[in-house]
Amino acid sequence: MNEILESLKFFITAFYVVIIASASLSNSGIFLYQRRSLFLGAALPQIAGFGLLLSALFTENKIITYAIVLVLCVLILGWHSSKGSVRLENDAFIGIGFAVSMAGSLLIMAKSNAETHAYESMFKGGILASVENDIFYTAAICIPALLLLTIFKRRLLMVNMAPVQAELNGLNKWRIFEYLQFICISATIIISMESLGTMGTFAFLLFPVITLCPFVKNANCLFFLCPILGIIAGISGLYVSIEYDLPAGPSIVGVLFIIWLVAMIIKKLQNLL
Helix, strand or coil: CHHHHHHHHHCHHHHHHHHHHHHHHHHHHHHHHHCCCCCHHHHHHHHHHHHHHHHHCCCCCHHHHHHHHHHHHHHHHHHHHCCCCCCCCHHHHHHHHHHHHHHHHHHHHHCCCCHHHHHHHHHCCCHHHCCHHHHHHHHHHHHHHHHHHHHCHHHHHHHHHCHHHHHHCCCCHHHHHHHHHHHHHHHHHHHHHHHHHHHHHHHHHHHHHHHHCCCCCCHHHHHHHHHHHHHHHHHHHHHHHHHHCCCHHHHHHHHHHHHHHHHHHHHHHHHHC
């Protein structure tokens, strides 16, 4: 028991990072769900990862790199939701984004001097190697993004669920609030990528909201419970990773999947009774 506690203390920084990132990503997933763009979250982490690798070829400045990738993600979200853009089915858009960014990432890593490290960092995440600076960067991005999305959630709910009515009421003039959520979601995804990897990042966008939606009909409860579920799953997955010497990202995904599976079984039994 003492050995377990000592090992957990050694990785305490990783627990802080996963708590902050999981809460913010779980909250962001609700807004993608409202826009019926949840599975766009599968492509966005991959696109962000490709952008990070590509930008790193030209600059070692993290702030510049994050800024470039943030603009890229916001433009993709804005273009996808624009009425005047060339329309693609969601599945086609996600497939193109995922395939092209995956191929681009692998090509860049193949020419990189640190191919193995880049591969592991991108797909598995490097949360177990987190340092104090990672807490600072994650908190500096995720907490303001979480607060902004929470403060304006009613207006964003209207913009996402009833865009025509929101436009008629002047709630989305110049698409200000639409782009506000794009910036917050994109920034959260980008900063979470290095610690959680593409799999872990997408899993937190997806699983908490689809797990709770069949049981929770009140939007306020959903905004309260999704981050809590994300935090519980993140801590549990990190513990499993440390205890059984497994990659952190896939371990967290596994825990999120098990929680979702149990929830679906419970819901199925409720419908049968």
